[in-house]
């Protein structure tokens with residue numbers, strides 16, 4: 001089943017959190033000259049038009065990137081926001097970069113990207129976005145299979161973003177299995193896993209499995225824009241980061257209060273920053 005289209009949700013509060021964390025990990029990798037790989041298992045279309053029918057229908061970006069646009073934001077957000085601004089040079093917010101386009105704005109000539117996407121409409125868009133770009137390889141393959149086949153990367157440095165649509169319950173199980181397979185092949189890579197806050201039990205399941213997996217250094221970053229409430233749909237989102245860059249915890253400690261204030265939709269908005277597993 002491939003009914004999920006990210007175009008309905010691009011630029012919402014969950015994208016802001018995910019892309020902010022992604023940009024901080026990529027910036028940290030740039031601390032050394034040595035090349036790295038950015039591997040995106042669930043890439044989406046790459047670029048989103050916030051004025052198209054899908055985005056207009058939900059208007060989700062208004063309470064996401066819309067709330068940061070034109071604001072004097074903390075410096076830690078600048079790499080992310082520069083990439084959004086680069087798509088909107090006239091200053092009007094219209095286009096939003098998905099995770100692959102954000103990565104391509106931040107990587108250097110020596111780095112490379114590996115992208116997978118399965119959707120029959122989004123795959124061609126992604127392929128067109130990066131046509132002729134020799135730093136990028138795109139496959140219309142299952143994200144987890146491709147990850148398994150490509151680890152460890154030859155550079156032995158980099159990050160993996162795993163951002164599934166969670167249309168099916170099994171996807172939480174697949175996520176844990178995919179990460180465990182990855183860590184077996186490449187234990188030192190940075191893995192960033194996105195999750196929605198809808199059913200708290202699904203998140204607890206992932207946390208329990210990861211804690212029992214033997215994988216070390218697992219940081220949980222969560223931003224809730226409202227109180228948990230399954231009837232209201234997604235009330236927040238989180239990133240679970242394995243082997244985070246050493247500054248990420250401190251950076252998120254600085255950013256999460258700001259993001260909560262900016263993106264919160266109720267007095268119960270809040271955040272969590274904690275180690276699920278330490279060193």
Ligand code: SAM
Pocket residue numbers: 002004005006018041042043044045046097098099100116117118119122141142143144163164165
């Ligand atoms: N990472 C993107 C971003 O931040 O801009 C958004 C990705 S979206 C949440 C999830 C994407 O995964 C959808 O475009 C969907 O078509 C794709 N997808 C679903 N199952 C997949 C699979 N098994 N392998 C690769 N892509 C898949």
